[in-house]
Amino acid sequence: MESLIYNFFNLEVILKVRYLLWLGLQVTLKLSFLSLFLAILLGLVLAVLRHLRLPLLNALIIVYVDLFRALPTIVLFMLVYFAWPYIGIALPRYWAAVVSLTINGGAYFEEIFRAGIESIDKGQTEAARTLGLNFLQTMLSVILPQALRVVLAPATSNSLELIKTTVLASVIALPELMKQAEQAHGSMASPTPLVMAAIIFLVMLWPLVWLAGYLERKLAQ
C-alpha cells in the first residue's frame, strides 16, 4: 500500500509536474474543441449533401465513411504526419492532429446525422417543399430540428470518443496532456504523472459518460 501511494500518488512529483500537465491540458482542450467543432460540421454537411441523393456524390460519401470507420485512427495520424510530407503536404503537429481527428470524427458524425435525418418522415420534406421552402430551408427549419432528438444521444457518445482520441496526438509528439505526462514519467522516473493524466481525463470525461448514458435511456423511452 505504501509503495502504491509512493509510486502512483507521489505528492512531491505532483507538485513538480503540475505546471507541465496544466500546459498539456490546455492543448488537449483546444484540440478537442476545434476538432469536435470541425468534425460535427463536416459530418452535418455530408449528411445533408447525402440527402440530395446524387448517386455519384453519395457513392463518394459512402466510400469516405466506410474507409475512415474501418481505418484505426492512430494509422490516420501517422499517415497525415509521417507520410503526407513525402508528397509535399507537411502540416505542423497540431494541425496534423486537427485534420486527422476531423476526418475520422466526420465519418462517424455523418452516419449519426444521416440516421437522424432519415428518421424524419418523408412527408415532412414534401410538405415543406410544397409550402415553397427550398432544400436548404427545409433542412434547417424543418428536418434538422426534429432530427436533433434522435441524434443527441449517439452524438454525445461520439463526442466523448473523439475527445478520448485526442491522446493519439502524443504519438506524433504533440505536447498535449498525455505527451506531457509521458515525458514527466520519463524525467521523474515515477508513474505518478501518468496516473495524474488518467485522473484528469476521468474527471473531465466522467460527466460526459454519464450524460451519454442518461440521454440514451431518456430518449429510448
Added chain:
Amino acid sequence: MNLRDLYYYFFNPKFFILTLPELLKGLLVTVEIAALSLAFGFLLGLVLAVVRVAIRHAGRRPILKVLNVPIVLYVDVLRAIPPLVTLVIVYYALPFISITIPRFWAAVLTFTVILSAFAEEIFRATIEAIDPGQIEAARSLGLSYLQSMASVVIPQAFKIALPPLTSRLIAVTKDVSLASVIGVADLLKKARAAQSLYANPTPLLSAALLFTLLFLPLVRLSMFLEKRLSD
C-alpha cells in the same frame, strides 16, 4: 504534389512487395491480440452484466447493492479514460508496484478490460429490457435463477444486444493498433519500422490497406445488423 511522387512514395510496388511478408507477420499479431481481447472481453462483460442484474433482482437486501459499486466504478472509469492512457499505465506504471506483464499480454489485458466495460453496459441494458415475466415464468417452471438466465433471458437479450455490441466491439478492436505504442511488434509497428528503414512511406499505406481490409467487412456487418434489427 505531383502524381509521380504520389506513386513513388505511397504506392511503390517495389517496397510493397519487399515489406509485405513482415507486415503480414505483424498483422497476425494484431489479429491475435484482437481475437483474445474480444473473446475474454465479451465473456467478462457478460459475467459482470449478469452479476449486476442478479444483484438488482435480489435487491431487497441493501447490503448486496454495495457489491454493485465496484462494477459501476470499473465500467465508468474504463469508459472515461482513453484506451491509450490505460494501456500505458498497464505497461509502464504497474511494474513500479511489481506487476510486470509482457507487452503482448499487457495489450490483451488492456483491451479485454476496456471491451468488457462496454460489453457490460450493453448486456445489462438488454437483459433489463427483457420482460421480468420471462424470469418469473422460467422460475415457476422449476428452473433455477442461473438456468433461467442462461437459457431464457440471455439468448433473447443477446439478439437485441448484437448490433450495438458489434459496432462497439469493432471500435475497440480497432484500438488494438495502439499496442505498437508499447512496442508490440504488431502491424503498425512493423510498418513504421519498414518506413524508416526504406525512407519510403509505402509500408504505412500498405498497413492502412491491410487494416481497412480487416475491418471493412466488420463495419459493413455491423451496419447490416443495425439496419436489419430496426426494420
